[in-house]
Amino acid sequence: MMFADLANHSIFSSEWFHDLGRKFSWELFTPLGRITVTAILTLGLYSLLYRENKFYRLVEHIFVGLAAGYSVVAIWQEVLFPQWWEPMTGKPPTPVQGMMPGHWAWGVVLPLCIVAFLAFSKNHSWMARIPLGIIVGLWAGQQFGAFMNTYLPQLTSTAQGIIPNKMGLSSISDPPGTISISSAINKLILVVGFLLVLSYFLYSFEQKNKLVRRAAQGGRWILMIGFGVIFGTTMMTRFVFFIERMHFLLVDWLRFQPPS
Amino acid sequence: MSWEKLSTLDRRWLYLCLFVIVLWQTLMPVGVKNVVSPMSSGLFDYLNSLKENDFVVVQSDWTMSTQGESQGQFQALIKLLVRKKIRFVVTSVSDAACPDVAQANIEEVLEKEPNGKEFQENRYWKVAGYFPNAENHTSGMVNNIRKELAPKKVTKLPVMNGIDDLSDAKAVIVVTGTASIRLWYERMNNKTTLGLMCTAVMSGENIPYWLSRQSVGIVIGAKGAYDFETELHDAFPDPKYQGLNYSTGRQYMSPLAFALFFLVLAVVVGNIAMSQARKAGERQ
Amino acid sequence: MLNYLAQNEPPETNFWSIERTTDLLYLQKLGLWILLAMVVAGLIFFLLARIPSNFRRPVVVGITFLSGLVYVLQWILPKSKAADGSTVALIGGWNFSEAIPVVSGVSQILSGMLLAMGVYSIFRLHFGRVFKGHKDAFFSIVLLVSLFVMVVFGFMDNAAQEKQKDDMNLIARVKSFRTRAVGGNTPEFRELAMQSAKLVQWKRLDLFQRDLEEKIRKGEKDPSVFEDEMRAERAKAEQAVRDEQARIAAEYQQNQTSDETLATAREGAQIMRERSVGAQLFNLVFFDMYQPLETGMFSLIAFFILSAAFRAFRIRSIEATILMATALVVLLSFIPLALALTSGIDPNSFAGNFRLDSIGNWLLGTLNTSAIRGIDLGLGLGVLAMALRILLGLERGVAVD
DSSP states (O other): OGGGGGTSSSOOOOOOGGGGOOOSOOOOHHHHHHHHHHHHHHHHHGGGTTTTEEEHHHHHHHHHHHHHHHHHIIIIIIIIIIIIIHHHHHHHHOSSSSSSEEGGGGGGGHHHHHHHGGGSSSSGGGOOOOOOOOHHHHHHHHHHHHHHHHHHHHHOOOOTTOOBSSSOOTTTTOTTTTBBHHHHHHHHHHHHHHHHHHHHTTTSSSSOOOOHHHHHHHHHHHHHHHHHHHHHHHHHHHHHHHHHHHHHIIIIOOOOOOOO | OOOOHHHHHHHHHHHHHHHHHHHHHHHHHOOOOOOOOOHHHHHHHHTTTSSSTTTTEEEEEEEEHHHHHHHHHHHHOOOOOHTTTTTEEEEEOTTTTHHHHHHHHHHHHHHEEEEEEEEOOOTTEEEEEEOOOHHHHHHHHHHHHHHGGGGTTTTTTTTTTTTOOOSSSSSEEEESSSSSSHHHHHTTTTTEEEEEEOOHHHHHHHHHHHHEEEEESSEEEHHHHHOOOOHHHHHHOOOGGGTTSSSHHHHHHHHHHHHHHHHHHHHHHHHHHHHHHHHHHHHH | HHHHHOSSSSSSOSSSSOOOOOOOOOTIIIIIHHHHHHHHHHHHHHHHTTSSSSGHHHEEEEEEHHHHHHHHHHHHHEEEEEETTTTTETTTTGGGGGGHHHHHHHHHHHHHHHHHHHHHHHHHHHHHHHHHOTTHHHHHHHHHHHHHHHHHHHHHHHHHHHHHHHHHHHHHHHHHHHTTOOOOOHHHHHHHHHHHHHHHHHHHHHHHHHHHHHHHHTTTTTTHHHHHHHHHHHHHHHEEEEEEEEHHHHHTTTTTTOOHHHHHHHHHHHHHHHHHHHHHHHHHHIIIHHHHHHHHHHOOOOOOOOHHHHHHHOOOSSSHHHHHHHHHHHHHHHHHHHHHHHSSSSSGGGGGGGGGGHHHHHHHHHHHHHHHHHHHHHHHHHHHHHHHHHHHTTTTTTTTT
């Protein structure tokens, strides 16, 4: 057999772990085999719908284990190695790229990270608040600029375009910037609705004024429209996920061929 | 069967019905002509107006967990970019698995596209990788795109030639199953155009930003993917693209429609059953 | 100092950046300095751990405040255009924006560490279960094995990727030497090219076989031709390998490299990666197990919502009616099947306003927007207040309680 000379590239080579990267074999798993593994796990998952069972629990634990394992790999490969290890230790020169010197000061980050794990200790758990404080502080510091950038354009856009500059209904041929009567009315509805919703939030402090209470009632109804939209769209997303899985089981695994 | 019995129906019958409906519609779909939403065509028309060798940033924040909706969108987007020969860099902030998924999907598209061979990695496109802190990454991209992308070694590649600031990019397109788009609304500072492809769940909270012109278009859920596919079909009538325009967006539409009709039916029947059962209770 | 830390490709070495050499000798200088940085920082934390408990709160609050100050300064400082066209914030002559990538790097590393802590606590829980003989010990073992398997395969796959990068560097070097007409065909490159010649043909043969099997399965070809066609194709592949290897050997003798050889080496490096044991095992656990399970978990919710909708979604008040009517219109406006009912109406006529998609978009764009913006503004104000409380050390849970 012509693949025989691959035999010396055994999976169980005693060479350095890193060298496993170069060891190659032909296909360890056939495509159908791989799809079957997926399909069996998926069926295990859906067996929960009939009732709680051991098959489902097995699949569930496999999933949690794989997820945790993947985060370990990802943290090193995507964060610690490129953001910390490589800048710190630098890179030796290669024929195509010059030497990258190491910035030794990154070393201070390691003790900081170790301190985070003191959260599991009894006496020094308060120390873990230092790295936590840094992350939370950075987050908080970003919020001021963020608030200005998000809500100011929104508030202006809410208030803009109530006054029409074209008498008549809007049509597709209107040049940009045209505000027809119909779109001005829509805008007005939006603004009034927005104010009603805000008045509903005022309602969380007790209001005696009858007008405010009426407005808050209207705000409540408009909020219900918002929640209705959220409900409807959530349903769509979840159903598509299920349809996608069924498509996988039927078309990819069982090889049914639906008409396109 | 009495109404009372129906209102206490074992939920497993409902599950079975849903299974059967999706099974039936997956194998025997009913195709219907699409009505493209103005939100989808906003993004498509903008991208379609770009010139060859323009540059865009694609932030791919989806994994297989939302692939039902995001995959169709992402693949349709990549098809358009490849056909227009627009350069792009892919970044991800929401999940470490995103870059791998994006890479695999781009390769899958390139394998089938007629000019996929010429559209070389590094020259026209590159998956930059994962940036775990979304907030800082977005700020970094806006403040200094080269410095932010330098650790991922994409800045020296031809794909980023002449791109010194985010304003050199023609668009940032976020394909997401999470709320990562919000950071772009907050930090964009009008540097470039923003486009969004999101799951249906995300649509409600993002449409306001489309109305205030903070994004040029929103492609929503499986319907949006189908819209984009329909637009591709109309924009590229060349026979060499025959059979490449439509994919999951159209395939999932028919089962989705029937499953949702079933949901509506279930709510209606549930309500009737309850009121009938209550009436019967009053009579006794 | 921040300036130096932020520079990823600085031109020369200085106090803050030390040369990295190819061999382990770099440990003598760079390694020592890194160790020093770690020890000094460790010492500071060691001393911090010893401070009296009434000083703990000011320390945490102070650090939180200073971290927040970085972005606040970046936001409030006057901006100006730098030479490269980007917008920067300046303090005196110092470019403050240079600090942002460093701060961002630190925060990314720390966020990664928090994730690692989550994994550690899962590990601790299940490790404990196995040794205490908990009734679910079997499932805990399954979990730990899955975790271990994913880590090992993940790093094997990474090693394969690194090897591919090395190969690509080697190819790039040979190519650059060749264009300078010096000739730079090295023994390592020859080895890579020779192996690649084989791999490229094997892959082609593999694809041919799969194609043939598919055709036989579909009934386009007779099963009896399989043996003959495979034998012929295999002979062809072996001949191609021999030809290509002979050419590569000849090129090596003459210290030349042709474009075909470079292309073969590139493809070979790619195949070595994708067919490596590490990549294949990783692909199995990641793409065929982990990811589909994630999707499956999400899709289960569709069933739970369905049964909840059937049992609990009752129209009893105006609010519930509004909510359901909206949900219904939104659902229908996203379904082409339903849209087709009204798609005959001209969208530009007055009646066009009552097309299903028009109503849906109107609801989403007008009343829904009111609701979402109202909720948003409320939330935004809340977040702002919380950010202020955090920075000032008033928020419980962040500073010492």
